[in-house]
Amino acid sequence: PEATASPDASASTTSATPESTPDGTPVDVASLRAAGLAVLAAVMIGDGVWGWGRVADTTGTTWWLISIAVGVTALGWVVGRRLDGWRERALAVGLTAGGAAAFVA
Secondary structure, three states, X not given: OOOOOOOOOOOOOOOOOOOEOOOOOEOOHHHHHHHHHHHHHHHHHHHHHHHHHHOHHHHOHHHHHHHHXXXXXXXXXXXXXXXXXXXXXXXXXXXXXXXXXXXXO
């Protein structure tokens, strides 16, 4: 008798695609990409501005300027190269500005 393969326990029984949830609800991947980048950029920019204004005497301005530059560069790269629509670009920039402002406040 031939051995039969057992069903893979990790196989999903739903028809979810990479751009949908397990129940089939569509996911806006570009908006998630924009929001995910905004978190990184907002923390880097907000931390840089906060540190430059508050503790630059003990840490030095170079560290804080590098933090700001990393956030701005990441935002610029993703907005310019990875996001296609104006809606996603505006979302990334808006969330970054809002997050950085909240971080500094």
